[in-house]
Amino acid sequence: MDFKIVYGDSEIEIEQKLKDFEKNQFYATLAFVFLADKTISADFLKPFTERKITIFGSCAAEVILNQEKSRHAVVAMLLNIPETAFQLIVFQTEKQSSFIGQQIAQAAQNSYEHSSVLLLIASLDLQYSPEGVLQGISEINSRLKVFGGIPSSFGLVENPPFITAEGFIESGVCALILNQDVLTLDGLSVSGWQELGTPKKITRSSGRKVYEIENIPATEFYARYFGFNDTGTGIIKNHIDPDLLSASEYPLMLQRQDGSFVMRVAVQMDFEEKSVFFGGDIPQGAMVKFCSPNTIETIQHSLKDMIQFRNIESEKPDAILMFNCAVRSRSLGNFMNTELKAIHQIWQTPIVGFSSWGEIGNSLNASCGFHNTVISVVALRDRTTSNRKMYEDKTKTSLQDFSLQAPESSLTLSELQKEVTQLRRDKKVLTHFLRLTNNDLEIEEARSSRLLLNILPAETATRLKAGETNIAQHVESASVLFADLTGFTSFSAQTDPDSLVKMLNEIFTAFDDFVIGTGVEKIKTIGDAYMLAAGVPNPFPEHADICVDLGRQMIQFIHDFSKRKKLSLNLRVGINSGEVTAGVIGKHKFSYDLWGDTVNMAQRMEASAVPGSIQITTSTFKLLTDKSDFTSREIDVKGIGQTTAYILPFSSFL
Structure with missing residues (x-):
């Protein structure tokens, strides 16, 4: 052959x-x-x-x-x-x-x-x-x-x-x-195309036709990003319309089921039904990104x-x-x-x-x-x-x-004039597109920062964003609070998962609201338990008083919540004060946590507390401004033995 x-x-x-x-x-x-x-x-x-x-x-x-x-x-x-x-x-x-x-x-x-x-x-x-x-x-x-x-x-x-x-x-x-x-x-x-900007969700599509991106009509979405006139009529095709052809250089990238990535070029716009037709299928719900060649x-x-x-x-x-x-x-x-x-x-x-x-x-x-x-x-x-x-x-x-140099141009005068016209159009489209994608990135950066602040203290988040990888801090005096729901285990056994999660979310959201603006850091939730710390990462002298005050608010909320919902729920709160070590662990999923004997003792104070009460250690008691409603008692602490604790019963709240 x-x-x-x-x-x-x-x-x-x-x-x-x-x-x-x-x-x-x-x-x-x-x-x-x-x-x-x-x-x-x-x-x-x-x-x-x-x-x-x-x-x-x-x-x-x-x-x-x-x-x-x-x-x-x-x-x-x-x-x-x-x-x-x-x-x-x-x-x-x-x-x-x-x-x-x-x-x-x-x-x-x-x-x-x-x-x-x-x-x-x-x-x-x-x-x-x-x-x-x-x-x-x-x-x-x-x-x-x-x-x-x-x-x-x-x-x-x-x-x-x-x-x-x-x-x-x-x-x-x-x-x-x-x-x-x-x-x-x-x-x-x-x-070899490279992704640009932030992910976008295809909110309505069928096959190769996309009707909505981020709940915005597809033609309006493209008009916004590429500076089109979104009041057009009829159908335009990318090999006929020069503006749509320019936009085609920025395809959408999506991931296939086998894990590989493919590009999807906009080939047609229908202004009557506000849809964009692409070179290949784009499933509804897919997350896509604009791409561009370097x-x-x-x-x-x-x-x-x-x-x-x-x-x-x-x-x-x-x-x-x-x-x-x-x-x-x-x-x-x-x-x-x-x-x-x-x-x-x-x-x-x-x-x-x-x-x-x-x-x-x-x-x-x-x-x-x-x-x-x-x-x-x-x-x-x-x-x-x-x-x-x-x-x-x-x-x-x-x-x-290989020498990757552009060859000398051999275009005729008319071809050069046509290319200059197209380059001007491309520059206009690119400038508009980059302005919008940069704005998207700024919005995404702000959103990411807010999310980071939900799991990390502000100072720690700033250090993490600055590139620090080993973030740890020793604090001489801080207070740690643990709160745990009682009656929750029996309640969860007879409640469907959706209702259970909804209820926990309502309770812990209320706890979060109590914490906001106090300088206290929520550390984590573990099942039906809630942990916070005061005086870390930023020390302040009244950390013990604030923890007791937050414990009061939490117990009062659970009392009112349980009464309103006709439930048999209560809350135990334990607090301890002393030195702690704080830091960030994890590479892909960050977690801010505390370590030390102070943390362990706070957890034991909660575990041995009477439901509906706050139980604190001697070290916390000594730091309080108002000690009048607390009574002392001897308790047996695992691994330590007999020790003195101070309890604040619910009756003192009334």
């Missing part, structure tokens, strides 16, 4: 090159044909159709030839593969996309023992879902190798078609089934993955098919050719492809999926010959081998 590359700007050029091939006894049976949207014409197909060559091709916003986006009207890869080794099927039915996928997978199983599939999906009025097709394929054969793309145009062709020997088809699914024992396909899709880092990411993929096998492919996202090409600008040049250097083999509106393939360590913003390569290897081409050294190719 041989592979030949043909390109040109007229039917005559293509015809002549095919004749030259035939003089050398090369007669193609299959052609991958990509036509630039600016010159799309059936005339270019005649040299292929007159020879009865099967065509698998697409309209293209840009055509790719080896190491660059080509200016030629057509590029094609020709194969003289046995006609029994492939089968082309076109679906133009009203059936669901998943049903079409099932038919493709079934046909592949029936055709060859080992199959692979190349797909082109043209979706007039967004009729066909690429993910639906892939789902149907997976239901029949989840191990089937599938690669492909979506026909594209930068505004010159409203409904970009795929191409067969029958002509241009604006709506349908084209499947090329190949015998893997004759022609092996292996592929990789890489993105040109050099994006290219480095793609090259790193590409090198790793190439080095998996030392066998050199005979050719590469490429499906490169048109949004990626537009975002990288002149650097797109830099990336293509490096990829061509990695593979050292002919490359033919086009810039597409969506790519089908798999990223490293992930299953096949539908992507936006990726560059997808499909390595073709002839299995009919024993003459294997090998890379000499799998390890010699690394990122350091």
